[in-house]
Amino acid sequence: MKIHMQVxxxxxxxxxxxxxxxxxxxxxxxxxxxxxxxxxxxIFNALTFVGQAFIRLIQMVVIPLVVSSxxxxxxxxxxxxxxxxxxxxMVIYYGIITSMAVIIGLxxxxxxxxxxxxxxxxxxxxxxxxxxxxxxxxxNQRENILNIVLEFLPKNPFSAIAMGDMVQxxxxxxxxxxxxxxxxxxxRPVISFFESVFAATMKVTDWIMYFAAPGVFALTAxxxxxxxxxxxxxISKYLFVVTxxxxxxxxxxxxxxxxxxxxxxxxxLYAAMTEAMMVAFGTASSSATLPLTIACCEKRGISHKxxxxxxxxxxxxxxxxxxLVQVVAVFFLxxxxxxxxxxxxxxxxxxxxxxxxxxxxxxxxxxxxTIVLVLNGLxxxxxxxxxxxxxxxxxxxxxxxxxxxxxxxxxxxxxxAIADNENEINYDLLNNPDSYNEVI
Ligand code: ASP
Numbered sequence: 273m274k275i276h277m278q279v280x281x282x283x284x285x286x287x288x289x290x291x292x293x294x295x296x297x298x299x300x301x302x303x304x305x306x307x308x309x310x311x312x313x314x315i316f317n318a319l320t321f322v323g324q325a326f327i328r329l330i331q332m333v334v335i336p337l338v339v340s341s342x343x344x345x346x347x348x349x350x351x352x353x354x355x356x357x358x359x360x361x362m363v364i365y366y367g368i369i370t371s372m373a374v375i376i377g378l379x380x381x382x383x384x385x386x387x388x389x390x391x392x393x394x395x396x397x398x399x400x401x402x403x404x405x406x407x408x409x410x411x412n413q414r415e416n417i418l419n420i421v422l423e424f425l426p427k428n429p430f431s432a433i434a435m436g437d438m439v440q441x442x443x444x445x446x447x448x449x450x451x452x453x454x455x456x457x458x459x460r461p462v463i464s465f466f467e468s469v470f471a472a473t474m475k476v477t478d479w480i481m482y483f484a485a486p487g488v489f490a491l492t493a494x495x496x497x498x499x500x501x502x503x504x505x506x507i508s509k510y511l512f513v514v515t516x517x518x519x520x521x522x523x524x525x526x527x528x529x530x531x532x533x534x535x536x537x538x539x540x541l542y543a544a545m546t547e548a549m550m551v552a553f554g555t556a557s558s559s560a561t562l563p564l565t566i567a568c569c570e571k572r573g574i575s576h577k578x579x580x581x582x583x584x585x586x587x588x589x590x591x592x593x594x595x596l597v598q599v600v601a602v603f604f605l606x607x608x609x610x611x612x613x614x615x616x617x618x619x620x621x622x623x624x625x626x627x628x629x630x631x632x633x634x635x636x637x638x639x640x641x642t643i644v645l646v647l648n649g650l651x652x653x654x655x656x657x658x659x660x661x662x663x664x665x666x667x668x669x670x671x672x673x674x675x676x677x678x679x680x681x682x683x684x685x686x687x688x689a690i691a692d693n694e695n696e697i698n699y700d701l702l703n704n705p706d707s708y709n710e711v712i
Contacts, residue, residue, distance in 0.1 A: 304496020326487025387607025593678030
């Protein structure tokens with residue numbers, strides 16, 4: 273073997289696995305560009321297989337992990353006063369972060385008008401009909417919101433598990449866990465059972481993480497290969513707004529949030545979360561990343577008590593990155609179709625986006641599915657907006673990767689803030705990246 277190849281392999285093996293993932297992403301982008309337009313080749317199909325296999329394996333552990341970690345998280349908090357204190361704080365913190373994301377998305381959309389260049393792709397007659405329809409409809413939103421809330425309640429927890437309905441699973445796990453924490457000793461065997469489930473699930477995750485680098489490489493390559501590069505320019509403003517908005521959230525909102533509500537040093541937290549952030553980017557799934565999010569937090573200073581309670585709930589309910597993208601996407605469509613939005617409609621879009629983002633499952637692409645809730649509020653369906661929607665879908669994977677990274681990071685930000693408030697954080701460990709335990 274040539275000497276430079278040997279050096280490269282040695283360097284590669286010597287690097288921590290998070291750098292392998294990083295190189296996986298870079299190599300995936302390059303391979304994706306090379307494969308663009310060659311979607312029916314053996315290489316593309318093989319990469320699709322590897323990427324999908326990685327996602328399936330990691331999704332396999334999500335439900336046992338969510339259920340067991342919520343149950344032992346709540347049961348280990350035990351005392352109910354403390355639980356409601358954590359719970360209330362968590363909802364407030366997640367609410368603040370998601371509202372900020374919505375405000376940023378809204379402001380940038382009004383400022384930059386991302387949909388304006390896209391009207392050339394929209395049929396004028398369709399646009400006229402949409403404009404009239406939006407102007408005519410706005411009445412039955414209240415009914416919609418009640419239906420949405422109703423859908424949170426599982427009729428049958430096992431069918432919720434079979435369907436992978438994360439919100440319903442969480443609602444059941446929460447109620448069940450609170451009950452377990454109230455029945456004393458008789459609940460102990462069940463709690464022990466879930467402790468074993470949690471430990472075994474984390475072990476399986478460890479094994480799956482050996483495939484993180486090839487998995488992320490394959491996922492990135494296939495998604496980049498699927499874009500037509502010329503469509504890129506038609507929604508470049510949209511991509512620009514989304515990217516700037518998410519960057520503001522990451523580099524301004526989270527640091528400010530941590531400064532106001534805790535003394536957690538933001539860049540230390542980001543250092544601790546590196547692997548989770550990269551895997552979130554590569555998989556575009558906050559549920560799939562959850563095992564790693566928990567591992568990064570717990571192995572680098574945040575207590576199990578907080579991490580096991582706040583992170584699974586966050587991975588399911590806190591989707592601030594998604595909320596930001598949804599707001600920008602709705603404005604993109606409205607501007608592309610020339611729809612005039614009243615102040616009331618804008619407010620309605622913001623509120624519905626908060627609901628729509630939190631009903632999102634932590635899997636790829638659901639952000640553009642639950643956006644239907646927001647459009648319903650305006651009396652529209654995606655079918656009516658088909659041309660505009662097609663544009664958004666083409667680029668969805670890219671924004672999905674970015675927004676998922678934010679969704680995961682903000683879960684850790686909130687967990688760290690609560691851990692700080694409750695003295696549940698080991699700063700000696702968090703502030704010392706050299707002593708970090710490997711998570712993958
Ligand atoms: N992919 C996102 C997540 O898992 C959800 C979405 O916005 O589609 O966090």
